[in-house]
Amino acid sequence: xxxxxxxxxxxxxxxxxxxxxxxxxxxxxxxxxxxxxxxxxxxxxxxxxxxxxxxxxxxxxxxxxxxxxxxxxxxxxxxxxxxxxxxxxxxxxxxxxxxxxxxxxxxxxxxxxxxxxxxxxxxxxxxxxxxxxxxxxxxxxxxxxxxxxxxxxxxxxxxxxxxxxxxxxxxxxxxxxxxxxxxxxxxxxxxxxxxxxxxxxxxxxxxxxxxxxxxxxxxxxxxxxxxxxxxxxxxxxxxxxxxxxxxxx
Ligand code: TMP
Numbered sequence: 001x002x003x004x005x006x007x008x009x010x011x012x013x014x015x016x017x018x019x020x021x022x023x024x025x026x027x028x029x030x031x032x033x034x035x036x037x038x039x040x041x042x043x044x045x046x047x048x049x050x051x052x053x054x055x056x057x058x059x060x061x062x063x064x065x066x067x068x069x070x071x072x073x074x075x076x077x078x079x080x081x082x083x084x085x086x087x088x089x090x091x092x093x094x095x096x097x098x099x100x101x102x103x104x105x106x107x108x109x110x111x112x113x114x115x116x117x118x119x120x121x122x123x124x125x126x127x128x129x130x131x132x133x134x135x136x137x138x139x140x141x142x143x144x145x146x147x148x149x150x151x152x153x154x155x156x157x158x159x160x161x162x163x164x165x166x167x168x169x170x171x172x173x174x175x176x177x178x179x180x181x182x183x184x185x186x187x188x189x190x191x192x193x194x195x196x197x198x199x200x201x202x203x204x205x206x207x208x209x210x211x212x213x214x215x216x217x218x219x220x221x222x223x224x225x226x227x228x229x230x231x232x233x234x235x236x237x238x239x240x241x242x243x244x245x246x247x248x249x
Pocket of ligand 1: 125128
């Protein structure tokens with residue numbers, strides 16, 4: 001999938017001045033990320049999310065990581081390539097954050113500043129899950145990069161598409177039989193690797209229950225779609241309540 005913003009974006013001028021940290025976590029937009037293991041169906045649900053927001057007249061962009069800008073999509077191609085030799089895990093981590101920095105500066109932060117919603121298919125939770133728990137890299141090291149690249153900017157909400165690893169691999173195998181050329185470096189990893197990823201996501205969700213909304217992705221596509229709509233309604237309600245509190249103050 002090439003996100004609409006990525007392929008035809010006319011390169012904007014490079015942003016070299018970052019927003020001061022005290023302002024970055026109170027941008028007017030709403031930042032929602034989608035996370036989960038391979039074959040969890042989160043990308044398929046993008047159309048449900050898009051339709052939900054359009055029906056309510058909410059201005060939004062949808063994008064993905066690694067990727068989302070031309071430079072970041074070029075980095076993505078390197079990260080997912082199966083015809084390159086295996087790279088050092090630190091290289092992989094730094095490329096993820098290099099792509100993320102570009103994506104934040106060129107696309108995500110400007111959209112949040114304009115008051116738009118940003119729907120991002122994967123973000124930094126994936127770096128903790130895949131590079132931290134999956135590859136065994138130091139979590140404090142990832143936290144340092146997170147602080148450097150994002151300051152205090154964090155997603156407002158994260159929809160976690162959770163699915164049993166065996167089931168998701170069966171789904172991925174079915175998809176890959178049809179689309180063999182598109183099996184990427186991460187999809188080629190072992191079951192054990194993917195079990196670690198799932199456990200990592202569940203652990204992070206338990207640590208931040210106010211941010212994460214778990215979606216049972218083992219259900220039918222229609223049932224997952226209903227759960228996604230319920231999650232978005234919950235987010236709208238919470239944002240309205242937060243807005244009301246700010247207005248009273
Ligand atoms: P996807 O577009 O199919 O989700 O593929 C992106 C792959 O990149 C996926 O396997 C997860 C991986 N990834 C990381 O390992 N770390 C990250 O920080 C991100 C954003 C993605």
